[in-house]
Amino acid sequence: MYKLIAIDIDGTLLNDRHEVTDEVREAIIEAKKQGIKIVLCSGRAVGGVVRFLEELELKGEDNYIVALNGALIQNASTSEVIHKQNLSLEDLQNLYKLSQEFKTCIVFFDEADIFILNKDIPKYIVQEAFLSQVNLYYRDIEEITDDYIVSNVLFVDEPERLEQIIASIPAEFKEKYAMVKSAPYYFEFLHPESSKGNALRIIAEKLGIRREEIMSIGDSGNDLSMIQYAGCGVAMGNAMEELKQHADFITLSNNESGVAHAIRKFVLL
Numbered sequence: 608m609y610k611l612i613a614i615d616i617d618g619t620l621l622n623d624r625h626e627v628t629d630e631v632r633e634a635i636i637e638a639k640k641q642g643i644k645i646v647l648c649s650g651r652a653v654g655g656v657v658r659f660l661e662e663l664e665l666k667g668e669d670n671y672i673v674a675l676n677g678a679l680i681q682n683a684s685t686s687e688v689i690h691k692q693n694l695s696l697e698d699l700q701n702l703y704k705l706s707q708e709f710k711t712c713i714v715f716f717d718e719a720d721i722f723i724l725n726k727d728i729p730k731y732i733v734q735e736a737f738l739s740q741v742n743l744y745y746r747d748i749e750e751i752t753d754d755y756i757v758s759n760v761l762f763v764d765e766p767e768r769l770e771q772i773i774a775s776i777p778a779e780f781k782e783k784y785a786m787v788k789s790a791p792y793y794f795e796f797l798h799p800e801s802s803k804g805n806a807l808r809i810i811a812e813k814l815g816i817r818r819e820e821i822m823s824i825g826d827s828g829n830d831l832s833m834i835q836y837a838g839c840g841v842a843m844g845n846a847m848e849e850l851k852q853h854a855d856f857i858t859l860s861n862n863e864s865g866v867a868h869a870i871r872k873f874v875l876l
Contacts, residue, residue, distance in 0.1 A: 609874050610816045612638060613673075613807050613833050614866060615825035616649040616656065617738075617790075619843050622862045625738055627662060634867035635663050638874050646810060648673040648803045650789045650829050652716050652758075653681060655739030669814065675716055676787060676829050677806035678758040678797055690809050691718075692798035694757040698784075702760045702796055703748050705780065709772045712763040717756040722746050729763050731792045759797045766791040789829040804832025822873055824858070824866055825850065841869045 614620050614635075622628055639645055645665055649656050653674045660666045660683050670683035680690040699715060703724060706713035714723045714732055720742040723732060728745075736743035762772060773794055776786075785797040803825075811821060823830070823837035826846040834840030834853055842854035843865045851857055856873075859865035 608820065609643065609822045609839065610820040611644040611646060611811060611814070611822070612870065612874065613646045613648045613803070613821065613823040613837065615803075615827070615830050616647060616651060616659070618826040618845060618861055619824055619830075620647070620659070620861075620866055622864075627659065628864045628867070630864040630867040632663060634864075634870040634875065635665075638870055639664060639667075641875070643874060644670065644814060644816070646671050646673060646807070648677075648807065648823075648825075648830075648833055650676045650793075650795070651739045652719055652721065652741050653679065654719055654741045657683070658740060671810050671813075673803060673806040673810070675718070675758045676789065676795060676797060676801060677803045677832075678801045679718055680806050680809060688718075689813070690806065691758070692801045694760060694784075694796070694798055696751065696753050696755070696757070698796075699751060699757050699760060700748065702780075705776070706762055709762070709775070711768070711772055713760065714763060715760045716758045718758060720744060722751075722755075724748050724751075729792075731763055731790075759795050759801070761789075761796075762794045763792055769794055787829045787831075789827055795829070802832040803830060804834075804836040807833045807836050822869070824869055826861065839873060841873075 647656050656672045656674050668684050672683050678692050681688050712725045712729050722744050785799050787795050789795050819838035821837040822839040823833040824841040826843040840854045842851045842857050844860035858869040
């Protein structure tokens with residue numbers, strides 16, 4: 608029997624209109640009433656995750672959220688941070704130099720906001736800030752000091768060009784950071800120990816839940832680690848092909864309430 612369900616947000620929990628369907632909401636609330644822990648696991652900053660807690664009735668004791676692709680774990684009820692892995696100012700400076708070589712946009716997240724280091728702001732970042740309801744600020748790299756929290760760093764570009772950039776990233780960066788393509792236009796650099804899968808492991812150990820008792824649901828590259836960690840890894844029907852290949856089950860798409868379909872098939876028997 609599954610005791611914990613980890614659910615990605617964009618492209619998974621939400622449909623293409625960025626809404627939680629009634630069917631998905633009802634399935635999650637029903638699972639919670641049966642004592643199943645629900646953990647929202649997102650690449651979003653905290654503010655973009657907590658906004659769904661009340662809607663899904665997930666503000667109870669011992670409920671947790673995973674933000675920033677595993678760089679931050681927070682108690683959903685008390686807002687207590689139980690785990691975080693940040694990058695250093697030197698990391699940001701080195702990645703900024705690399706972005707300048709590639710002539711690509713670079714942004715970083717702290718625990719609440721987005722900071723862009725380029726004056727030209729891509730439409731994808733504007734949309735991210737709007738949908739996540741977080742603040743977006745411009746900063747010159749020289750303005751960034753040790754006082755800033757750098758949770759993760761993103762290169763942002765058009766999908767075809769981003770693929771070329773990814774293929775050209777020097778080996779020393781691949782050795783130093785955890786890297787993930789979280790969207791066709793986002794490539795992220797994180798602390799080497801940061802991932803959704805590792806965050807899920809930390810929560811499971813805290814709650815005394817075994818891997819076999821976990822189901823994870825996602826659609827993108829940043830969900831792969833938690834799909835592989837869980838006893839049952841579920842890929843959305845709209846998921847990237849690589850994720851489907853590693854999943855134990857492929858559910859319906861996010862526009863067909865695929866999360867609800869998976870929960871009803873494996874949990875609400």
